[in-house]
Amino acid sequence: MYMKKKLMKAAAVCSYVFTGLWMIAAGCCYALSNKLYWLFAIFALITLVNGFVITDIRSKIKSVKLEKKEQSRYLFCLVLSILCPPAFVLNCIACFRTQDDELVVIRQNAAVKDKKEKQEKPLLRSARFITLCVALLTVFVSSFAAHIFETSHFTVRVSDFTLTQEMTQQYNGGEINGKKFIMPNDTTYAVTMYVPETASEENPAPVVFVLPGFTRTKATMAQYCIELSRRGAVVFCSDPGGQGSTTETSTTGANGIEYLVQYVYNNTDDFKFCDKTRFGAVGHSAGGGNVCTLAADMAGYSFKESVIKAVYISGYIKVSSANKYTNLRCNAALSYAYYDEGAFRYQTDSSAFEVVTRRFINEVNGKDNGYDTVAFDYGYGDMSEGTYRIIHREEINHCFEMYDPISIANTVDFFNETLNMQSGIPGNSQIWFGKEFFNGLALAAAFTFMIAFCAVLMKLPFFAEMKESQKAVSAVPVLKEHQTISHKVIFWFCIILTAVIACLDYIPLANLSIQIFPTGNSASVFTFVFPARMINAILLWAVINGTIGLIIFFGTTLIEYAYEKAASKARGEAMEPFDWGKFKAIKICRGENSSVLVNTLKAVLLALMMFAAFYLLVQICFRLFHQDFRFMLISASPLNARMFVTAWEYIPLVFIFYISNSIRVNCSIGREGWSEWKTLLVGALANSIGLAFILLINYVCYFSQGSPFYGYWGNGTEVWLYVNMVFALVVMMFLLPIFNRLFYKLTGNVWTGAMACCMIFIMMTISASVSYIPMY
């Protein structure tokens, strides 16, 4: 019997795995517009239910020979398990196994040791306090280590400054080559400067200006800054309009980089360590277009006159930018990722990559070179005359191009040659990974710190009372040891349904957000009303899916109750007590000495304290080590007024999603009677699988047909950038239920964690995006 049970369990697990595989197959077919996706979705559901039934039969098994009714059920399952071949084989063996096991494994329960009453350790020796300290230490040590990488082992001085309108007027009337570059508004641009120790007045260093793309901050370009500065270049990196700490919201012209170049170029006091005859510029995506504009605007009439001597345009091939190639009077490089998802927009004989690259090598200094074919990684022209042209095509996609070591190597090698940096360090010798790793470690440690901080606070009598009052409800046990099949079907159906809805409604809602928030979606309109253009899509998605989640949770509970009541009545039996305990955890209870209101305020205060502690840590690390917490596209940057105000417009509405998730994780998934790791895993997958499927659908279509599934949507709206955001979103959505569960365990209520997570995650998301709020 033991072997039979093992076989059945293995068959059930195989069924669950195949459920996932069938779902992926369904997603792939959907991506390819193949109607077969319905068939695969049905296969997935059949396999899932089959797994439940096998588990149910297994739980009722008493001898190796099943009862007649159970045997019939199992035979039925056996037939259905044909959709999952491994399960079918296992079921075949198990179903017709009638011999009892020869070897009887006796599983003895380990002697239950007398549980000594755990003595409460003093706070300073408790695990939670030690964790807090270790996390804090890790944050600082990691940030310090990241600082070492950013400063190339203290050989580069990294500092920030703010460019103002006054500064751009200060020198030479703000003129370069007869053109004025003075900021039109009394706003500011945030700039980070990297000065290698080799740069001095006697030995001025070449200068490279770095500009990130749309929705990215200057910190996302640190890898370029590090690699260029450690090779001896002075690097300036600025936040474009509406992004990061820049208060200017306009994105016209070269998006602000022209003012910075003019200021550095004309400044006769502060930048004597800069060689003003060796200026270069690099930008990615929209930043690539901006540096092309910059180089063309400052080109003058010859290579000698051109202020920018070398320009590296990465990830940007719009025709409007290509029209400027002929005006460049400097050496230039163009790179465009082989798998750039945005390329679907450029598929005509005036806009395609193949046409634009041909223009790039042909339209040089106002002449036509007449090349018929384009060779990649080959340098055309003469570097000493500013006619050098090179094109790269790295095998990466758009949003990770700036993290691609080959792309970075191409960039630094280009500047090394064209600006005559004379660095002996080859392009592929890179250290920026170190900063990225330690910033990532600091981010993980900061999250751990936040949880430990909450745990420590909960030990204080002031907050502990809040949990004491919740204990009675949070300790309500799960009523049934084994859930019925109908419960399982409903439970998993709800999980799948919410995931499918989350997958299918994201892009339509992103499209809808453009219509609902027209002012917030235009770079030329500045508004206080939901000004974070890209986040508006997340806002709608969160509100809709949060509401759906709540409706499904409460709705199915009531339906389950009604069903069980009716079933009991039909059987003529008294109804078993229903699991109302799940609702009780939502309620904040009154304590012995505190009212409901007081406990509610304490929950809010606790969440605010966690938020404040988290961002205080960010702020301190930034002040001490010039480091924020980040890993690639996920980041917690220092707060600034614009982003802070913007985030608080979104937090109340997005909170619907966070509380919905907290309730589902703690009051539904958490009450299935599973081990904690399984609860966390299911919660995390349930919350992120829908978004993961967006990526699956998009990229299956992209890699098989050459254009992304979510390219244009509705009335021809470009939505591909919204899919790029999913990369970061899916990770956050995976972590969210885990945090919600941990905070629930610590605080005893579902609210505190949801509030803290909502505030922190939204602040992180907004800070890493764009906001057209007119706050100067």
Added chain:
Amino acid sequence: MKKRIIVVLLLLALCLLAMTGCSPVKGFEKDIQVILEINGVYSGVETVNIFNNAVLPEPSTPENKVFYGWTTQENWNEEEAASVPVIENKGLVRFSDIKDAIRGAAQSVTLRAVFIPAPRRDLVIAWYSKENTSGLNQSHIDTFQAKLYQYLASRGYQPEGMSILIRAYDGGVADTCAAISKDGDVDIMLGWSNSNNLTGTGGWTEGVDFAENVGGIQVGDKERYVARISDTELCLKVYAWIQEAYGSGAAETSASDASSVSADTPSVTNVPSSSDHSGSTEQDSRPLVIGWYAKSETSGLNAAMMEKFQAMLLTELANQGYTADTMNIVIRPYEGKVADVQDAVTKDGDVDVMVGMKAFALEGVQMEVQEDVVMGEKSDRRIHRISDREVAKAVFEWLKTDDARSAFKPD
């Protein structure tokens, strides 16, 4: 513990898979050779796959012909060249253009150059159909066309006999400028922005790509610019007229211009200033609008047929006593699904006769229908009379004749 380790290992494997990037995907790409043939002669080969397009050379054109595009179709008569399905771009081939033509496990596809007789153009006006920016839509352009014809007639031209094309351009400034440059036949541009925009974003050079660009022109809902590209006599006259009729303070100019025209010619537009035109109701003064289903593979119709039809229709209307001064004709294409066409026709609200549809219904409109009309290679097409105007009835009756229907036969 084992389970946890498995889960962690699985997650790590997933992360590693994601971090290895897209390189493994390259194995799925299939390279296809595109063989180019001009007049049956091999002229080169290019390679495409889903991530790599190929730039195609522009073949040298025989005299009195223009290059129409590249096709995967093998045989066609010279007469039906204009109806041969060509790939979307003349100078670029994408994998999606040829994937349906790949036979079995073949590694190559042949593209053949198609040439058609060069059309004669007296005047080509480009208009910026990005309505949010230009404030122009088809309705504005129809009215503009009617006024233009009226003006030309008043200056002694016979616009019906002329080849005047008013062509829409959509997209960004850079894209539209590139398209106009490529088309190479545009005389006047209506609805774009100032010269800095054309030179900056558009990448043009003033004096080379366009001669002049004047602002304050309101043809649609917004004041925009009108740019002149060519310097033919007709172009100069029309350019001057546009400034006069639609420039700042043109309300009075336009009215006086219209009334001056109506002094010796009956007004045919529905502008208020023409309401004093005796003997002509406002409805009658509207242009005659013939809609046609421009989805060629379904309707059998193409632009060449409709041009021929327009010429024949003008002759017929003249025979019936309608003169250029009393009747303007708009031949308007409709594309997309049947439902979309129905919606568009309903929205436009001014179509008199629709040709080339089969299943076609407009809510609340009773239409007269001619069935099983041969159009191109299709023998089941229909003609719908939508309006009850006299001229629409006359055209509908005429369309019953073999003579009229010969316009829809492929040349």
